[in-house]
Amino acid sequence: xxxxxxxxxxxxxxxxxxxxxxxxxxxxxxxxxxxxxxxxxxxxxxxxxxxxxxxxxxxxxxxxxxxxxxxxxxxxxxxxxxxxxxxxxxxxxxxxxxxxxxxxxxxxxxxxxxxxxxxxxxxxxxxxxxxxxxxxxxxxxxxxxxxxxxxxxxxxxxxxxxxxxxxxxxxxxxxxxxxxxxxxxxxxxxxxxxxxxxxxxxxxxxxxxxxxxxxxxxxxxxxxxxxxxxxxxxxxxxxxxxxxxxxxxxxxxxxxxxxxxxxxxxxxxxxxxx
Amino acid sequence: xxxxxxxxxxxxxxxxxxxxxxxxxxxxxxxxxxxxxxxxxxxxxxxxxxxxxxxxxxxxxxxxxxxxxxxxxxxxxxxxxxxxxxxxxxxxxxxxxxxxxxxxxxxxxxxxxxxxxxxxxxxxxxxxxxxxxxxxxxxxxxxxxxxxxxxxxxxxxxxxxxxxxxxxxxxxxxxxxxxxxxxxxxxxxxxxxxxxxxxxxxxxxxxxxxxxxxxxxxxxxxxxxxxxxxxxxxxxxxxxxxxxxxxxxxxxxxxxxxxxxxxxxxxxxxxxxxxxxxxxxxxxxxxxxxxxxxxxxxxxxxxxxxxxxxxxxxxxx
Numbered sequence: 001x002x003x004x005x006x007x008x009x010x011x012x013x014x015x016x017x018x019x020x021x022x023x024x025x026x027x028x029x030x031x032x033x034x035x036x037x038x039x040x041x042x043x044x045x046x047x048x049x050x051x052x053x054x055x056x057x058x059x060x061x062x063x064x065x066x067x068x069x070x071x072x073x074x075x076x077x078x079x080x081x082x083x084x085x086x087x088x089x090x091x092x093x094x095x096x097x098x099x100x101x102x103x104x105x106x107x108x109x110x111x112x113x114x115x116x117x118x119x120x121x122x123x124x125x126x127x128x129x130x131x132x133x134x135x136x137x138x139x140x141x142x143x144x145x146x147x148x149x150x151x152x153x154x155x156x157x158x159x160x161x162x163x164x165x166x167x168x169x170x171x172x173x174x175x176x177x178x179x180x181x182x183x184x185x186x187x188x189x190x191x192x193x194x195x196x197x198x199x200x201x202x203x204x205x206x207x208x209x210x211x212x213x214x215x216x217x218x219x220x221x222x223x224x225x226x227x228x229x230x231x232x233x234x235x236x237x238x239x240x241x242x243x244x245x246x247x248x249x250x251x252x253x254x255x256x257x258x259x260x261x262x263x264x265x266x267x268x269x270x271x272x273x274x
Numbered sequence: 275x276x277x278x279x280x281x282x283x284x285x286x287x288x289x290x291x292x293x294x295x296x297x298x299x300x301x302x303x304x305x306x307x308x309x310x311x312x313x314x315x316x317x318x319x320x321x322x323x324x325x326x327x328x329x330x331x332x333x334x335x336x337x338x339x340x341x342x343x344x345x346x347x348x349x350x351x352x353x354x355x356x357x358x359x360x361x362x363x364x365x366x367x368x369x370x371x372x373x374x375x376x377x378x379x380x381x382x383x384x385x386x387x388x389x390x391x392x393x394x395x396x397x398x399x400x401x402x403x404x405x406x407x408x409x410x411x412x413x414x415x416x417x418x419x420x421x422x423x424x425x426x427x428x429x430x431x432x433x434x435x436x437x438x439x440x441x442x443x444x445x446x447x448x449x450x451x452x453x454x455x456x457x458x459x460x461x462x463x464x465x466x467x468x469x470x471x472x473x474x475x476x477x478x479x480x481x482x483x484x485x486x487x488x489x490x491x492x493x494x495x496x497x498x499x500x501x502x503x504x505x506x507x508x509x510x511x512x513x514x515x516x517x518x519x520x521x522x523x524x525x526x527x528x529x530x531x532x533x534x535x536x537x538x539x540x541x542x543x544x545x546x547x548x549x550x551x552x553x554x555x556x557x558x559x560x561x562x563x564x565x566x567x568x569x570x571x572x573x574x575x576x577x578x579x580x581x582x583x584x585x586x587x588x589x590x591x
Contacts, residue, residue, distance in 0.1 A: 076475065079472075
């Protein structure tokens, strides 16, 4: 409590987290703190538990054990207040859904709309309070997608879809942005645009946590790096954590870990014999 | 405590309400040419018309969520699971819809529990639960009722619809309409992106089971019109048809309801004119709508896609 009064509380603090799928441990003994106002990159090989960590942070999966706090108290309260925005991976979305770009981004405001008077909530989207509409408009123009507002989301290209998902996270005007691979599979102009937008958001005081495989981008922009592969494998500045030796260590940890798994070892043997 | 009087008032009120609705409907029907409106001069046809229109409307409404959430098999499962409830309610002497609702809801909860706590996947869990429940229903009914009774439950009996069933359908329609209106945003967000709904602090468990209960209610309310087996078609086809025709969710809801109501009216009239089973005819009309949309939809239809291919192809040549 005293810490939070002094302003030292982390934006999100994870304490002693364990998670498993079908009794297979995915995350073990995770202790983490994402500092307020900083941009953190989470780096790890495929299957390291990064997305699982995000599912737990957004509340869509329950950990076996562990506690998660935001700004020094229960994270669920902050979810309800709309202070945590989440940008999903592109594959997690049903792109055939009959919804426009505008309405997709507007859905980020649904949490805040719960605090509006009931009669207003029952009106169609265009009669909602002006600040909701402004937030959507600003987010769409930030990612340069305002011209596409009326398009159905299924008609967009890959990079445009990513930008719409980012706009949805921005429109929430949250204190924390959780971004699951915001740069995966986008062309380089989109990548630069996304990184610039995030840089501005961090300068505006938001806390950013992103999963990424983009090492050059991470080296250039982020303040803080967490290496993860079932356990925390390292935590520190980009210079320390994203050095070639550290990344090689992380890769080795994933080979050791899979070698301990019987099925995967059999698989590796089969591959060597080929 | 005056409960009998209250029930009496309620009964009188509902009779007036239904009478009013039918009268209003007949004003519209009488605007049609005599060759069509003649069929609806009988009281049983008027009741059938009102019931099947309401069933078409709520099935159409719910079918959008069923199609977008990929719940077609779940709809199938719940509709079959309703059968033992009907039989047990008949044995105990309760109104059939109470039993139907209880077994339908229990089965969907059972499916969820198997899926979550064992290694059995959801399609197998549904297959096991609904065939099991359906078999129990068949066994119970073979002991207590005639085969015509069974046929009516399985395939509907809209021409013989009772006042109580009409009231149930009316109540279910009002509930479904209110829920979809009041919870429009959470329901849409849950259908589109449940993780986002969770991250915004919506209680997705409540939304999930609320939607399943609404589905069960709709199925129970449609029982007498199209029957257990064919209600599944009404829960899938209108939504799928609408999905081919639009890229807006609200428009999809409207088209789907229109397809549901339209098929109900046209199917009922065709079945009267040609003296064939009404439940089946209603479903056939809806299926025809689907294939028409599949062929002719301006955006997602087969013909337009072919034409576009050829057009683009010729440009490339």
